[in-house]
Amino acid sequence: MVKRIGILLSGRGSNFEALADAVADGRIPNAEIAVVISNREGAPGIEKARARGIEALVIPSKGKERETYDREVVAALRERGVDLVCLAGFMRLLSPYFVNEYRTRILNIHPSLLPAFPGLEAQRQALEYGVKYSGCTVHFVDEHLDAGPIIRQAVVEVRDDDTPETLAARILREEHRIYAEAVRIVLEGRYRIEGRRVFITQEG
Ligand code: GAR
DSSP, X not given: OOEEEEEEESSOOHHHHHHHHHHHTTSXXXXXXXXXXXXXXXOHHHHHHHHTTOOEEEOOOTTXXXXXHHHHHHHHHHHTTOSEEEESSOOSOOOHHHXXXXXXXXXXXXXXXXXXXXXXXXXXXXXXXXXXXXXXXXXXXXXXXXXXXXXXXEEEEOOTTOOHHHHHHHHHHHHHHHHHHHHHHHHTTOEEXXXXXXXXXXXX
């Protein structure tokens, strides 16, 4: 059975594109991207999805209660038979309602080694703190910000001459790689969760 992925984004959409490329070239087998949903009008990720012939919807979040909004999004995902939800630069916290509807079937990518530097501008936070290594994390989503059991991480060295932009660019390359790996692991069911720990059962 082909697994159906739903992508939620708010902006540029490079992680969406990385997942779409991985589906297209077989690094994520037996899967398709069923829909891309943005909470923001004009998110470049929406145009990128349409250019690839993938259905893309804008469901504006502005002025809506969190759960009211999430019910609209979950309904759209359910209508399209989505099995796995991937947050790809989706800058909103999910309600307990959403998390329960898709428990252990929502993933997020974050540009730091969590639990360090959750929230906005993680790369700037890392530079300002003075860490020598940062990176990125793919994790299952719960109702807390950038929390939930960790599936994959990648380490990126911080250079003395880094700016938030140069560090972000090197981290982004790793994001694109580990997000595709994590999606494959989850879709193939090759993991088990014990407490906060995720064990990968066989490497592909
Ligand atoms: C990515 O760096 C992603 O890790 C980050 O937003 C960027 C979206 O870029 N997400 C978060 O900070 C979530 N807390 P993209 O739209 O090009 O994928």
